[in-house]
Amino acid sequence: MAAGSKKTTGTKRATATKPRIAAKRPAGTEQAKPTARGAKTMPASVKATRGARATPVAPPPVLAASGDEDDLMRLRESTKATFEKLHDIDPATLPENRREEYWRDRHIAREAWEQAENAAFVNLVEKQKQQLTAVSASNAKLAKDVQTTATILGVLDVVSASLGILASVIALLA
Amino acid sequence: MSAFSASCSTIGTRATVIVAALVLSACAATNIQRAEQLGALGKAYGDAVSAAGDEAMASTVDFSLDELRKERKGGAFQTQVEREKAINSEIERLKKRQQLVAESDAQVAFLGEYFADLEQFAKQDVASSVETATGSLTDSINQLGLAIENNPEAKAKLSDAERTSIAKLAGLVARQVHGQALARILERDAAMIGTQLKLLSRVLATYAEWINARSDMEIKAFYRDNVVKPFAAAGDLPAGWDKDVRTYLRGASLSEQLSKAQAAGQRMERFWAGYLAGETSVAGMVADLKEVQKLLDAIAAYRKAKAAN
Numbered sequence A: 001m002a003a004g005s006k007k008t009t010g011t012k013r014a015t016a017t018k019p020r021i022a023a024k025r026p027a028g029t030e031q032a033k034p035t036a037r038g039a040k041t042m043p044a045s046v047k048a049t050r051g052a053r054a055t056p057v058a059p060p061p062v063l064a065a066s067g068d069e070d071d072l073m074r075l076r077e078s079t080k081a082t083f084e085k086l087h088d089i090d091p092a093t094l095p096e097n098r099r100e101e102y103w104r105d106r107h108i109a110r111e112a113w114e115q116a117e118n119a120a121f122v123n124l125v126e127k128q129k130q131q132l133t134a135v136s137a138s139n140a141k142l143a144k145d146v147q148t149t150a151t152i153l154g155v156l157d158v159v160s161a162s163l164g165i166l167a168s169v170i171a172l173l174a
Numbered sequence B: 001m002s003a004f005s006a007s008c009s010t011i012g013t014r015a016t017v018i019v020a021a022l023v024l025s026a027c028a029a030t031n032i033q034r035a036e037q038l039g040a041l042g043k044a045y046g047d048a049v050s051a052a053g054d055e056a057m058a059s060t061v062d063f064s065l066d067e068l069r070k071e072r073k074g075g076a077f078q079t080q081v082e083r084e085k086a087i088n089s090e091i092e093r094l095k096k097r098q099q100l101v102a103e104s105d106a107q108v109a110f111l112g113e114y115f116a117d118l119e120q121f122a123k124q125d126v127a128s129s130v131e132t133a134t135g136s137l138t139d140s141i142n143q144l145g146l147a148i149e150n151n152p153e154a155k156a157k158l159s160d161a162e163r164t165s166i167a168k169l170a171g172l173v174a175r176q177v178h179g180q181a182l183a184r185i186l187e188r189d190a191a192m193i194g195t196q197l198k199l200l201s202r203v204l205a206t207y208a209e210w211i212n213a214r215s216d217m218e219i220k221a222f223y224r225d226n227v228v229k230p231f232a233a234a235g236d237l238p239a240g241w242d243k244d245v246r247t248y249l250r251g252a253s254l255s256e257q258l259s260k261a262q263a264a265g266q267r268m269e270r271f272w273a274g275y276l277a278g279e280t281s282v283a284g285m286v287a288d289l290k291e292v293q294k295l296l297d298a299i300a301a302y303r304k305a306k307a308a309n
Helices: A012-016 A044-053 A069-088 A096-130 A132-173 B002-074 B080-123 B126-149 B160-188 B190-232 B241-276 B282-308
Strands: none
Touching: A069 A096, A069 B190, A096 A132, A096 B002, A096 B080, A096 B190, A132 B080, A132 B126, A132 B160, A132 B190, B002 B080, B002 B160, B002 B190, B002 B282, B080 B160, B080 B190, B126 B160, B160 B190, B190 B241, B190 B282, B241 B282
């Protein structure tokens, strides 16, 4: 997570909570520090889980319809990093009584990452939609250009045919 | 002297006209070719992005379901209510993503129509049509002249050679007009094309990121669980160990190539500015797109083969 950004909010609880699994993890498999940039709001399902257990992973972000692109990218990267660190841990190396907790944390971290990915993509699709009018206008202008060319050719054909008919009429009259 | 001078002047004028016609013809051909290439490129780009979206979605669904199954087995959800909640929210997220990919695909298809029309317009053989029409026109003029003179012996106003020359010149002019029209279109729509190509490259980069992130994680876990662990353990190696090592090597190689595809996406983002400045060719971009397409096919085949095992 990039430090120093002033635009995002964080959860104090997330930063204050000491990761429980990390404390007893074998050397070299440290868990990611919980991300403060995780959530602007938390879905009810996550609130319920966190309220009961103070899970150290980042809560899922709200499915923002729009937002600052850089913030959304950073959010996506930080939630991915958190999940990846949990994913890299071999559950078999954890004490038996920590495994369920590990899988819960891993589930919440994945949920957060997937929602952050969706939120970033919502933003991109919105940008595509905003450009729709420009594409539409260009499509219309192009169709008009094609039509104009066809009309010019059509006029030439009509003139040619008319002159041909006129010649036949004159020949008949003569 | 004056006859020679007049003759030189005529030759000079003709030469100038021929040179001008050749230059105009070359300019027209360049504009037509540029528009045709760009139209084809835009269409191919849109197709590649849509294909990447399909693969990204398939890879997301596979990964999420696999993870959810492991989480369930690992005891992440203790009660039935928790399990219901987990599957419902998973399905919601996947549905949301599917809907977003479909929306993006629709925009890409709309843009594809523009590029297809541009290519079609550039490919339109305006010159031949005009040549034929002008040929018919001169025929009609001749017929008309003969009819007015009312003399079966009267000669045609325009000879066959003149008729052909006029038709050819008209074709040349038509080609020039066509080329200019296309140049105007490209100039007029430059900003729109640039923005759209940039957006396309971002969508492509997003899909590549979805695939890459999942593939990296899967490959790491596969290496740990199927390659290292069985080998490090005492006793005989499992029967399928060699096959797993090969699967890992293939997956790792694809994963590395995916990073290259992301780099290609970044190159594409800069393509339009370079193209307008005359620094980048369409050929380079087409080669990049072909690579991306080949890679997507390889990834899809790998994913299917892994699922079948």
